[in-house]
Amino acid sequence: MHVADAVHSGAVCASWRAAYDAFRRHRLPSPRQPPCLLYASDAAGPDVAALHCAATCAALRIPFPRARLARRPLLGSGHGWLVTADEASKLLLLNPVTDAEVALPLITTLHHVESFTDERGAPMYNVFENIRAEPTDLEPHRAHEFMYYQYRVVLSASPAAGRDCTVLILHMPQGEVSFARLGDERWPWVAAGKDTGLPWRYGYRDTMYNAFDDLFYLLQFNAAMCSLDLNGPLPVARQVLGSVPKSVYLKKYLVQTPSGDMLQVWRLRKHIDSLTPVELSPDYVDDDDIQNPHLELKTLDLQLYNVDLQHQRVEMIDSLPGHALFLGFNAALCLSVKDFPGLKPNYAYVTDDCEEYVSMLRYNLREIGIWSIADQSMPRLVDVSPVIYPWLNWPSPIWIRPSLF
Known part of the structure; x- marks a missing residue:
């Protein structure tokens, strides 16, 4: 069964509930799950989130208080778990289906973050971006907006694997690399230089874990790309691809196909004036967020490149037959439509992952659609796959593959 069907089965009768409980207790394997869009909805209620399945168009309501979503921004997802941050900007892993939660090391264990108390006695963080410059002062509850939103958090495995799950984060300043295994108390920093082989300290924009190697x-x-081996006592990195001309100003994703090939996806976006401005909440207060009801961020182009590590080059491809991409703040996915017949082949299912839209612009319209790689166009997801509950603008919807473990 899909996760949604399994959850629903437990509500049929007492004997089915007992079977469902046994399935959960014995951790029996379930099939690979199709991606679902996790979103909040007024129609679903204040204490409920919805999961819209892209393959079946079914919607599952799960207990997930809206206030919790508002307090804990969604910073990423992988293996059915969300990456969030608490009120002190400490990263947490959360399974929205089971409500299981795993805490990660404190933000102050990153190599360049220190805590201090300001003149009012309030806790604060110092972030040292450059040893020659004054540190940046951050309020704990907003530090995640500066530290994580532009970058990625990736898991090597489900947190149910315990110490076998490694969490790698790209963070400020300017895209540095740190990691931790579940149960660690600190975020070891992967410094550039001969000790690690990491060719560059800054500038990393995406990462992926390759289960094949x-x-x-x-x-x-x-x-440009490099590999990173975290299996030994010390990190070992190696450059595997040089820079590519005319690629600097495009949003980039790194994704692996089911056969093990690696792709780079470049996304060109532009702010446009919307013909239908959004309505701001009556209690909206214009502060640093600088809302613009007419502003929309639109995808204009997606370019796909096959990564040839043997010859250290990328080759542009114009189609992805039999496959579908899922792009956003989730760990990027490439899936075979043979495994999920409801998915549209040669399409990319996309959501917003611009840092302003995820962290600040709560009322602006979200871009949620499916990009036709063949036609170079993108209808809204709701136009081709109607949902029971229309999604809200906040928090920004995110793709996950639901898991009971």
Whole structure:
């Protein structure tokens, strides 16, 4: 069964509930799950989130208080778990289906973050971006907006695997690399230099874990790549691809196909004036968020490149037959439509992952659609796959593959 069907089965009768409980207790394997869009909805209620399945168009309501979503921004997802931050900007892993939660090391264990108390006695963080410059002062509850939103958090495995789950984060300043295994108390920093082999300290924009070779791969803003081995006592990195001309100003994703090939996806976006401005909440107060009811961020182009590590080059491809992409603040996915017949082949299912839209612009319209790689166009997801509950603008919807473990 899909996760949604399994959850629903437990509500049929007492004997089915007992079977469902046994399934959960014995951790029996379930099939690979199709991606779902996690979103909040007024129609679903204040204490409920919705999961819209892209393959079946079914919607599952799960207990997930809206206030919790508002307090804990969604910073990423992988293996059915969300990456969030608490009121002190400490990262947490949360399974929205089971409500299981795992805490990660404190933000102050990053190599360049220190805590202090200001003149009012309030806790604060110092972030040292450059040893020659004054540190940046951050309020704990907003530090995640500065530290994580532009970058990525990636898991090597489900947190149910315990110490076998490694969490790699790209963070400020300017895209540095740190990691931790579940249960660690600190975020070890992967410094550039001969000790690690990491070719560049800054500039990493995306990362992925490759289960075929047990390595992480890091993608730079200029499309250059390096591998990162975290299996030994010390990190070991190696450059595997040089920079690519005319790639600097495009949003980039690193994704692996089911056969093990790696792709780079470049996304061109532009702010446009919306013909239908959004309505701001009556209690909205214009502060640092600088809301613009007419502003929309639109995808204008998606370019796909096959990564040839043997010859250290990328080759542009114009189609992805039999496959569908899922792009956003989730760990990027490439899935075979044979495994999920309801998915549209040669399409990319996309959501917003611009840092302003995820962290600040709560009322602006979200871009949620499916990009036709063949036609180079993107209808809204709601136009081609109607949902029971229309999604809200906040928090920004995110793709996950639901898991009971």
